Amino acid sequence: MxxxxxxxxxxxxxxxxxxxxxxxxxxxxxxxxxxxxxxxxxxxxxxxIDRRPRDSIQGADLPGVVTVEVTVGRHRKAARRGGPYRIQVEDARSAFQLVFFHGREDYLLRQLPEGERRLVSGRVEVFDGLAQMVHPDHILMPEGAEALPSFEPVYxxxxxxxxxxxxxxxxxxxxxxxxxxxxxxxxxxxxxxxxxxxxxxxxxxxxxxxxxxAPSAAARQRLAYDELLAHQLTLALARSHRRRGKGIVTEGNGLLRGKVLGALPYRPTDAQARAMQEIADDMAGPERMNRLLQGDVGAGKTLVAFMALLIAVEAGGQGVMMAPTEILARQHLEGLRPLADSAGVVLDILTGRDKGAERRAKLEALARGDIGILVGTHAVFQADVAFADLRLAVVDEQHRFGVRQRLELGRKGQGADVLVMTATPIPRSLALAQYGDMEVSVLDEKPPGRKPIRTALTSVERMDEVVDHLRRAVAEGRQAYWVCPLVEESESIDLTASEERFKRLRAALGDGVVGLVHGQMPPAEKDAAMARFVSGETKVLVATTVIEVGVNVPNATIMVIERAEWFGLAQLHQLRGRVGRGTQDSTCLLLYQPPLTEGGSRRLTTLRETEDGFRIAEVDLEMRGAGDLIGTAQSGLPKFRVADLEHQAGLMATAQTDARKLLTDDPELKSDRGKAARLLLWLMRQDEAIRLISVG
Incomplete structure (x- = not known):
């Protein structure tokens, strides 16, 4: 470079x-x-390695590394080629042997002459009652002892x-x-x-x-901080660069929002009200909004997002809500329809399924501004899709939606505000690493009327009781999910697992009661099976994890997760959030195969004890580490060489505050500290940031 x-x-x-x-x-x-x-x-x-010298190997913690001064005794040559060459030595209180394999006699006689003193350091073990140091790591003259560090680093x-x-x-x-x-x-x-x-x-x-x-040692903290500061400076530069791009001032008059709030059977939570206000303030500002709405399963993100979309319509513009899959786009449509009706706003959907004349009619209505709010999949990115006046894009489930798509979206509506929703609670340090360029609103309260979900652990050996329990629930008109594990990512085995379970449940509960959804099905079949379950035609849905994101069936009150110990904590929490969406009491049964490993047991008991997604995410981070938590492959999480996000979480927040303050005080990085920060960016190979400074 x-x-x-x-x-x-x-x-x-x-x-x-x-x-x-x-x-x-x-x-x-x-x-x-x-x-x-x-x-x-x-x-x-x-x-x-502790290399501090001691006077004798006696009393040392063996087997272990010992550094000791010895008098060299007799050499015993190897009896056969490649056999052990032994040298007797004595320290202040005991005798032991130095052992060399393939040892060259002339070399060893020079290194360790009989009768002389040497400092030796290496691993001492006891064989048949004899202490031996095999191939010492260091052999030094006694006066050269200070060349050996007391503690030798291991890389x-x-x-x-x-x-x-x-x-x-x-x-x-x-x-x-x-x-x-x-x-x-x-x-x-x-x-x-x-x-x-x-x-x-x-x-x-x-x-x-x-x-x-330790990660808490001052030198390590300092070096970790430098890495995090460089990362946060890059994000802060990207943020200020984006803010220089013109946004659109979007202010609503509150009429449509008032109608929706009036029609709701409950009041929004304080967290929802706070998030709505933060978003409204952002949209009214001259800069482009880039905000993350982070809320646990069932915290009411949809209402907050819809209120933001209404601001766009009140201001005479349009809004779009993007979902990663067709099923989710349709669900958003169903969820938003009653709200849109109460506000009298035109709501429509555009997915890859729209073809021909129907699609053309939708595109014309969109371009004329007749459609106020559009729900869609990435089909919205196609070249022929044009909005009359796009003010806000809401993106659901960020990690299925790369930064690249965020930029695409920006091009559809120059200056349109962006709101990203995620249902994956991420510990704060990771949220800052991944979304540090965004402002964050957190929904940390459950809306009124959401009932707690009872979570129980059951061994697979009690499978028959579980099926009996299910039979009674179905007879009472309730619905259930039965999630099968993805076996070692192998789709064929996974298929048989879910198909076997489907057959056994169908045999136990009767024909037409049980449905099946798995990853190998054609999309249309999958949608049809989901639709039958949503309408209540089938009572039990056997599925692999395709249901984890966003599916909403209020009548489903039982979630059975088979081989729960194979799932990650975040995934289990997401799956459990599919029930407890109606007025009835709900249950989540975690079926496990005993004996549980320590990790498996900790995951399942954490889940049983709390429904707080943020607490669950913290435990997940402690157990799995940052890379795994958001799947480093698609997470956009930088690879840090020193910083350890599990143990130095607080440093990330400090680095973000520091980076933003530095750029507020010195946007061009021209001051002495600013110039030093430029050096840091080069040192940390933050090419993106360097490009932004030179463009800036």
């Missing part, structure tokens, strides 16, 4: 410029995602690279690392007692015990 500032050149030089790393070493490191000295510096040790290794090569390469990279100006907020550094950037690197690579390895 051209234009990299000169102070950083040594950090981005070729690896073979470092001591002890030749072309072969450089190639091996490259395979491990280490392409420059900078990447070596950010490969921190994952543990330490993650790759492709034939040894600890020695890593240590030499890192020492060389540290020696070449420049002194860089401070980009962190001075008050923050002072308050936290953090070292400067270069001092932090030196300290992180020379730990003085296990405490220095």
């Amino acid at each position: 051209s234009g990299r500032p000169e102070p950083l050149w040594p950090l981005f030089a070729e690896l073979k410029t470092l001591d002890g790393i030749g072309p072969k070493g450089a190639a091996a490191l490259d395979g491990a995602d280490i392409a420059a000295p900078r990447d070596l510096l950010y490969t921190l040790p994952h543990s330490v 993650p290794l790759a492709g034939g690279i040894t600890q020695k090569v890593m240590a030499r390469g890192i020492a060389s990279a540290l020696a070449k690392s420049p002194d860089l100006p401070e980009w962190a907020d001075g008050a923050l550094v002072a308050r936290e007692g953090w070292p400067g950037w270069r001092a932090a690197l030196h300290r992180a690579h020379a730990p003085e015990g296990l405490d220095d390895m």
Whole structure:
């Protein structure tokens, strides 16, 4: 990348410029995602070996690493080729052996001459009552002891690279690392007692015990903070760049919203009212809104989104609501229809299914402005779809909808506001990492009338009782989901699992009572099976997880999840949220195969104890780590080398506040701290941000 500032050149030089790393070493490191000295510096040790000398191996915790000064005794040559070559040694209080395989006698006699003293360090084990140190890691003259660090860092290794090569390469990279100006907020550094950037690197690579390895150690916190700050600066630059793009001022007169609120049988929760106000304020501003509406299952996101769409219509414009699938688009349509009717607003749907004359008629009505609110799938992106005056796009379920589609949407309505809804509660640190360029509204209250869901754990050995329970519920007119696991991602086995269960339930409950939906079905069949269940024609729906997002059947009050221990926490929480949507009491049965692993048991008991999606997400983050939580592949989550989102969650929020404040005070990054921040962006390879600064 051209234009990299000169102070950083040594950090981005070729690896073979470092001591002890030749072309072969450089190639091996490259395979491990280490392409420059900078990447070596950010490969921190994952543990330490205590090399502090003691006077004897006696009383040491064996087997284990011991560093001890010894007097060298007799050499016993190997009896056969490649056999053990043994050397007797004595420390202050005991005797043991040094053992070498394939040992060369002349070399060992030079290294360890009889009668002399040496400092040896290595792993000592006891075999048949004899203590041995096999192949010592270090053999030093007693006066050279200070060359051995008290705590030796241990690095993650790759492709034939040894600890020695890593240590030499890192020492060389540290020696070449420049002194860089401070980009962190001075008050923050002072308050936290953090070292400067270069001092932090030196300290992180020379730990003085296990405490220095903890995510809470000052040097590690400092380095993690730098990474998070660079990431948040990139998001903040993207945000301010977008805000410079002209938005449209959209203010409503409240008439349509008043009609809808008047027709509702309940009052919105405080959280809903707060979110509605935040969105209305954003839409009335001159900049484009880019807001995330995050709410747990059943927190009432749909009403909040619809109120925002009504502002667009009140202001004489149009709104669109995008869903990831046809089924969900139709559900939004059903859910919004009574609200639209009470406001007297024209609502229509556009999906890939619309063809020919019908599609043309819809497109003309849209272009004339006759349709106020459009619900659709990504079919809305097609070139011939034109709005008369698009003011707001609501996007459902962000992670199925990439950033690329968000940009596409922007082109459909130059300056249109964007509201993204997600039903996946994400812990705050991750929400900031993933959606740091957006403002966030959180719905953290349940609307009135939502009843708690009783959650129970049942062993699969009691399957017959569960089926009996189901038979009685169906006789009372209730409906149930039965979710089968995706077996090892193998669709064919998964198919047989769901088909087997379908046959057994049909045999137990009677023909026409049970329906089936799985991933291999053609979309039209899937929709038809769903429709039969929604209308109440079938009472039990056997399904793989295709139902997890958004399906709404108020009469369904039982959710059975088979082999629940195979599912992730967030997924279980989403599935459970499909019931408890009506006025009756609901139950979720988690069927598991004993014995449960510790992790399986913790997931299922967490679910049984709480319905709070944010609490569940926090436990999920502790158990699985950040990458897995949102599936790193599609999450857009950056790969951090040092920062650990599970244990340093608070740093992410600090970094976001800091980045936004820096850009508010110094939008061009021209001040001393601003220039230092530019260096940080180059150091962290934030190409996107660098592009935005140079464009800016």
